[in-house]
Amino acid sequence: MAPRELKQERSARTRAAILKAGAEVFAEAGFAGASVSGIARRAGLTLGALYFHFQSKEELAREIVRAQPTQVPVAPDARGLQAAVDTSVLWATRLLEDPVLLAGARLVMDQEYFVDPHELNSYQQWVDVLLPFLREAAERGDLRDEVAPEALARLVVNAATGLQMNEQLSTGRRHLPDRVREMWQFLLPLITTGKSSVCIAEPLRPSGT
Amino acid sequence: MAPRELKQERSARTRAAILKAGAEVFAEAGFAGASVSGIARRAGLTLGALYFHFQSKEELAREIVRAQPTQVPVAPDARGLQAAVDTSVLWATRLLEDPVLLAGARLVMDQEYFVDPHELNSYQQWVDVLLPFLREAAERGDLRDEVAPEALARLVVNAATGLQMNEQLSTGRRHLPDRVREMWQFLLPLITTGKSSVCIAEPLRPSGT
Structure with a gap:
């Protein structure tokens, strides 16, 4: 597999991990009670890595509802x-x-x-x-x-x-x-x-x- | 009107004021976001006066739902x-x-x-x-x-x-x-x-x- 594909695959996997962690935290705490840092922690990522994929808590919530x-x-x-x-x-x-x-x-x-x-x-x-x-x-x-x-x-x-x-x-x-x-x-x-x-x-x- | 009746009437009025203030605050902020002190302030009462009528935020919320x-x-x-x-x-x-x-x-x-x-x-x-x-x-x-x-x-x-x-x-x-x-x-x-x-x-x- 070419390095470019590997990178894309890794990126898609990280994105899926964020969506799953976000869904779990939103399900437990609701929108107001959820924190982006808590979601990053749940996904095993740094805050910076999360913000690379989603600009805000709002964007992440919209994506989860749409999915x-x-x-x-x-x-x-x-x-x-x-x-x-x-x-x-x-x-x-x-x-x-x-x-x-x-x-x-x-x-x-x-x-x-x-x-x-x-x-x-x-x-x-x-x-x-x-x-x-x-x-x-x-x-x-x-x-x-x-x-x-x-x-x-x-x-x-x-x-x-x-x-x-x-x-x-x-x-x-x-x-x-x-x-x-x-x-x-x-x-x-x-x-x-x-x-x-x-x-x-x-x-x-x-x-x- | 006898003093006893006056007192009962005042008590019922205070209770109604607490229910109205509580309903307004719950409608705006939800259960978790509402504070008993905020409800007392909205009703123009001391915290002590509110707790004389309702033992807890939970009791007040139950009463409002029942009403x-x-x-x-x-x-x-x-x-x-x-x-x-x-x-x-x-x-x-x-x-x-x-x-x-x-x-x-x-x-x-x-x-x-x-x-x-x-x-x-x-x-x-x-x-x-x-x-x-x-x-x-x-x-x-x-x-x-x-x-x-x-x-x-x-x-x-x-x-x-x-x-x-x-x-x-x-x-x-x-x-x-x-x-x-x-x-x-x-x-x-x-x-x-x-x-x-x-x-x-x-x-x-x-x-x-």
Whole structure:
């Protein structure tokens, strides 16, 4: 491997280590409680090395929030409503052990500190993830005529946001995947035409729960 | 008036002043950022006078969260689904200018600091407010058979929690009442039998918006 590639690879690895350390610290302490020096320490780096990759705590937080959907890889052959259900259940399941998703959940309230109002925020980001699946479901005739995909996407994202907050309090989110499934069990009979069947899979339990 | 009554009245007034000052400070700074001395100063009281009424910051926060439903007085003749719709729209409208509701909205994330997991939290509290209305709607045959009042109450409270968080970020909650109405406009055709009509009233605008 040429020296140039080695350097690029090392740089990408350092960046990933900073994102992971940042996500862990934000998840624990929130935005205001997190310090850049604490994040550098967690990543095993000097402050200078961290600032070489991220100019500020704000930039690091924005990057972590933006990375959330990449942590929820939907099966490539999933389509329409099934893909929307799978994505939300997978998000809820992974949230329990993925520092980036945990940080995203913790930072919902704190986004005013680092997201410009006109910029992409985590709400719009998740609406943008679900909307293509729900539009596909509408085009395939799987949604009742009264069900606008946009309104359904907003309802699901808002309900999931509220769920993760409220579950954090009562059970530390242990039952979040089950709560998301219950939400779909309630919604599906109301929104679907019954032309195709949607399966609400039992989520894979993270190890040790 | 007898001296004893005067004293009781003064005590109740002081207590109300502390709750208002506490709500304002919690709404601005969150639980961790609020200081008891700052709340006493805002209420125009000594620290000793405040501690005479509330033993700790935790106790004050619990009391403010518990007081939320009393800030949303539903019309006494409202029934069933109409009462549930009215309550949620009124909550969203008043939230913009009521410090107790604003503090409740800000403290959702912070409840782990002051609410025991087995105690009443604001999620259960709002479910308990809506559930009797939705059960009444079910008994009157206004809800489709598939619609369990419990699941509907949970969905609406979670969606409203997510809404107020997400709207806080993008518009400072100015459009929250409209967003709550849109949620009901989406849900009502899906959950009702059409036997009775429900009116989603235009919310009264808080002055100056």
